[in-house]
Amino acid sequence: MQSTEEFRASTRAWLEENCPSSMRTPMQEDEVVWGGRNASFENPDSKLWLERMAERGWTAPIWPKEYGGGGLNKEENLVLLQELQRIGARQALNSFGISMLGPVLLEYGTHEQKAEHIPKIVRGEIRWCQGYSEPGSGSDLASLNTKAALDGDHYVLNGAKVWTSYADKADWIFCLVRTDFEAAKHGGISFILFDMKTKGVSTRPILLISGASPFCETFFDDVRVPARNLVGTLNDGWTIAKRLLQHERTMISGFGLSATASSRSLDVSSVEGRAMQARGDTGKLSDPVLRDEIARYKIDAEAFAFTSQRSMEEAKLNKGPNATSSMLKNYGCELNKRRYELLLQAIGTQGLGWASANNEDFSVDELKVTREWLRSKGNSIEGGTAEIQLNVIAKRVLGLPDMPMLTTKKGS
Amino acid sequence: MSMVLNEDQVMLKDSARDFCQANAPVKELRRVRDSQDPDGFSRDLWQQMVALGWAGMTIPEEYGGFGFGYGGLEVVLEETGRNLVPSPLVATVLLCATAINLGGSQAQKSVLLPSIAAGELLMALALEETAFHHPTRIACSAERQGAGFVLNGQKTFVLDGQVADKLIIVARTSGARDDADGISLFLVGREAQGLSVLRSEMVDSRNVANVQLHNVQVGEEALLGELGKGFEILEKTLDVGRIGVAAEMLGNAQEVFDRVIDYLKQREQFGVLIGAFQGLQHRAATMYSELELCRSAVRRAFAELDGAQEDVPALASVAKAKLSEILGIISNEGVQMHGGIGMTDEFDIGFYLKRARVVQALLGDAAFHRDRYAGLNEF
Numbered sequence: 001m002q003s004t005e006e007f008r009a010s011t012r013a014w015l016e017e018n019c020p021s022s023m024r025t026p027m028q029e030d031e032v033v034w035g036g037r038n039a040s041f042e043n044p045d046s047k048l049w050l051e052r053m054a055e056r057g058w059t060a061p062i063w064p065k066e067y068g069g070g071g072l073n074k075e076e077n078l079v080l081l082q083e084l085q086r087i088g089a090r091q092a093l094n095s096f097g098i099s100m101l102g103p104v105l106l107e108y109g110t111h112e113q114k115a116e117h118i119p120k121i122v123r124g125e126i127r128w129c130q131g132y133s134e135p136g137s138g139s140d141l142a143s144l145n146t147k148a149a150l151d152g153d154h155y156v157l158n159g160a161k162v163w164t165s166y167a168d169k170a171d172w173i174f175c176l177v178r179t180d181f182e183a184a185k186h187g188g189i190s191f192i193l194f195d196m197k198t199k200g201v202s203t204r205p206i207l208l209i210s211g212a213s214p215f216c217e218t219f220f221d222d223v224r225v226p227a228r229n230l231v232g233t234l235n236d237g238w239t240i241a242k243r244l245l246q247h248e249r250t251m252i253s254g255f256g257l258s259a260t261a262s263s264r265s266l267d268v269s270s271v272e273g274r275a276m277q278a279r280g281d282t283g284k285l286s287d288p289v290l291r292d293e294i295a296r297y298k299i300d301a302e303a304f305a306f307t308s309q310r311s312m313e314e315a316k317l318n319k320g321p322n323a324t325s326s327m328l329k330n331y332g333c334e335l336n337k338r339r340y341e342l343l344l345q346a347i348g349t350q351g352l353g354w355a356s357a358n359n360e361d362f363s364v365d366e367l368k369v370t371r372e373w374l375r376s377k378g379n380s381i382e383g384g385t386a387e388i389q390l391n392v393i394a395k396r397v398l399g400l401p402d403m404p405m406l407t408t409k410k411g412s
Numbered sequence: 413m414s415m416v417l418n419e420d421q422v423m424l425k426d427s428a429r430d431f432c433q434a435n436a437p438v439k440e441l442r443r444v445r446d447s448q449d450p451d452g453f454s455r456d457l458w459q460q461m462v463a464l465g466w467a468g469m470t471i472p473e474e475y476g477g478f479g480f481g482y483g484g485l486e487v488v489l490e491e492t493g494r495n496l497v498p499s500p501l502v503a504t505v506l507l508c509a510t511a512i513n514l515g516g517s518q519a520q521k522s523v524l525l526p527s528i529a530a531g532e533l534l535m536a537l538a539l540e541e542t543a544f545h546h547p548t549r550i551a552c553s554a555e556r557q558g559a560g561f562v563l564n565g566q567k568t569f570v571l572d573g574q575v576a577d578k579l580i581i582v583a584r585t586s587g588a589r590d591d592a593d594g595i596s597l598f599l600v601g602r603e604a605q606g607l608s609v610l611r612s613e614m615v616d617s618r619n620v621a622n623v624q625l626h627n628v629q630v631g632e633e634a635l636l637g638e639l640g641k642g643f644e645i646l647e648k649t650l651d652v653g654r655i656g657v658a659a660e661m662l663g664n665a666q667e668v669f670d671r672v673i674d675y676l677k678q679r680e681q682f683g684v685l686i687g688a689f690q691g692l693q694h695r696a697a698t699m700y701s702e703l704e705l706c707r708s709a710v711r712r713a714f715a716e717l718d719g720a721q722e723d724v725p726a727l728a729s730v731a732k733a734k735l736s737e738i739l740g741i742i743s744n745e746g747v748q749m750h751g752g753i754g755m756t757d758e759f760d761i762g763f764y765l766k767r768a769r770v771v772q773a774l775l776g777d778a779a780f781h782r783d784r785y786a787g788l789n790e791f
Binding site for chain 1: 414415416673676677684685687688689690692693694696697698700701704705706707708709711712729730733734737779782783785786787789790791
């Protein structure tokens with residue numbers, strides 16, 4: 001057993017040798033590595049970096065070695081994160097398999113299921129998407145109606161999912177289906193995995209108020225899925241579904257973090273920097289109301305970043321995602337929405353352009369602000385609406401009572 | 413730098429909680445108010461706190477303290493805040509001991525600090541001159557006279573002024589109004605000729621005073637720090653004070669919040685516990701979230717005070733701005749969510765509302781600190 005300091009030294013040395021220098025620069029959106037059968041690498045170093053990290057299992061550092069993970073303990077994981085952060089290393093792999101499916105598969109899957117899927121997730125060979133929401137089941141997710149009927153050693157799936165991020169690019173899907181229509185609504189749900197190339201699966205992208213999006217509608221028309229792909233207990237998929245949502249919230253709460261002030265000097269790409277530049281201000285922002293609002297926002301963003309850090313430290317001392325995941329998700333999203341409202345105020349009507357095909361009225365950057373502002377409205381809807389998160393906090397964290405009439409009413 | 417309390421802090425916090433609950437619950441403040449106690453706090457209780465080591469926590473060992481660091485006061489202040497315990501912790505320990513430790517001569521430190529740690533000396537920082545926190549707006553003057561100085565002016569909102577044995581007077585020795593340069597700090601004994609200290613009766617029943625200085629003569633040895641350079645010490649001291657007061661406010665807010673949640677689980681209307689109403693649930697969940705951010709802002713600021721000390725001013729303003737804003741909201745909700753009983757004097761929640769507004773203003777309100785934060789961030 002090597003000591004933490006030995007581990008830090010060897011990790012640092014390994015990273016120095018193996019992290020290509022181009023992987024130590026900030027990543028543009030189109031450079032994000034998602035992996036999968038049709039993986040694309042904007043920069044060839046990205047491929048190298050992914051392979052090297054995956055080889056050590058460090059794309060999923062705390063997952064067991066048996067399935068290709070890094071097998072690190074919490075302390076070593078923290079050291080690895082710190083060392084990656086120290087050199088500004090890019091995330092080698094961005095993956096719903098790592099952030100969402102993997103943790104629940106490790107918790108609820110059979111040995112065979114783990115052996116089949118986990119190593120491919122670690123290496124980024126299979127890209128996953130999430131089949132949760134349905135056209136008629138948004139916040140009331142458990143009312144979902146996609147039907148899975150047993151036929152021999154296969155389930156036959158019929159129904160539709162919506163808001164399936166990157167369904168058109170994903171290789172496999174983890175999906176909630178109804179396997180019992182007689183049971184109470186939470187009782188008849190199962191969690192199942194299948195290949196998106198299976199006959200009868202089709203997808204259609206969704207255009208948002210902000211324009212093109214990764215979201216899709218996904219349709220299942222007599223899709224035959226091997227029964228062994230069902231994860232956990234039949235009709236007890238809701239347990240897994242909830243667990244997975246906690247992991248998802250933890251991920252989404254990261255949105256607000258980008259807003260954190262890392263240094264005390266003025267950054268022209270910051271909200272306040274843009275506001276001053278747009279007004280030709282030097283030294284001090286001339287609009288006192290906006291200045292106060294930006295300060296309030298930045299103070300909240302700092303306190304939020306400290307809270308995320310505290311939550312991480314607390315999770316390391318205890319275990320897994322904790323009750324604060326709903327709080328962090330909700331607050332992070334609200335912060336991000338505030339940031340974009342302030343950005344609009346910061347740059348005035350320059351933040352309200354839609355396109356610049358015929359002229360140069362709006363810069364690429366300004367057009368991006370408009371679109372991202374619109375897109376940010378979805379932050380407090382996806383992954384559980386703000387209202388649902390507040391319900392979760394009120395009931396699970398604060399232990400406030402349920403309204404009696406709601407608890408007695410059953411069925412979907 | 414850790415965002416979680418260490419083992420020593422957890423132990424200290426537990427013992428502070430037990431002590432405050434057993435000896436100084438809100439009814440102690442009620443006693444002080446109703447008996448019109450001239451001291452505004454219990455000297456006996458203070459001696460017990462001194463025996464627990466609270467007075468010497470931040471004072472270096474060579475000056476009779478324990479050198480535990482500010483992280484000790486962090487958890488103690490949260491607990492005194494929970495119970496609204498009136499004590500000299502803020503004025504004497506947090507503010508004055510810090511100023512002396514930062515700016516004092518060897519002689520000043522070795523006389524004053526051990527007395528503070530031993531609970532034998534109470535002090536007050538006389539800074540404000542108007543109804544608004546403005547550390548450079550100093551008109552109170554100190555003019556050279558022979559080997560010493562003559563002080564003239566008036567001070568308001570002086571925390572613990574009327575019980576202090578010694579005051580630190582913030583005075584101007586040169587420069588114009590609002591200049592940071594030219595501010596000097598003077599140690600003035602309570603018995604000095606020409607000094608008058610009168611207690612102001614405040615809404616929170618705690619101790620502040622009006623101080624008048626009329627030709628108060630002090631010697632050269634009364635000067636704390638360099639002549640005209642007092643603001644540097646003052647600003648650092650105020651940041652320590654702001655962070656400490658934020659910890660006390662965290663305790664205030666946490667206690668109100670806990671009482672609200674208890675009440676939501678007990679009070680029935682329309683045949684159900686009112687905590688089942690979504691209109692109240694969402695407000696409670698929002699307060700919980702804000703309180704978590706408040707806790708982190710306080711912890712982070714204390715970690716900086718006991719650690720790198722590089723970013724203290726901004727972190728102090730983050731903590732004080734955030735706590736001032738959120739305690740304002742939570743103290744209002746405390747009354748509202750208790751309904752009619754929350755309006756009665758018999759019920760404790762009103763004490764928290766009254767205290768809230770005073771600590772919100774103390775050492776700079778939310779607007780002051782947002783402005784300061786913006787300035788520190790160059791916008």
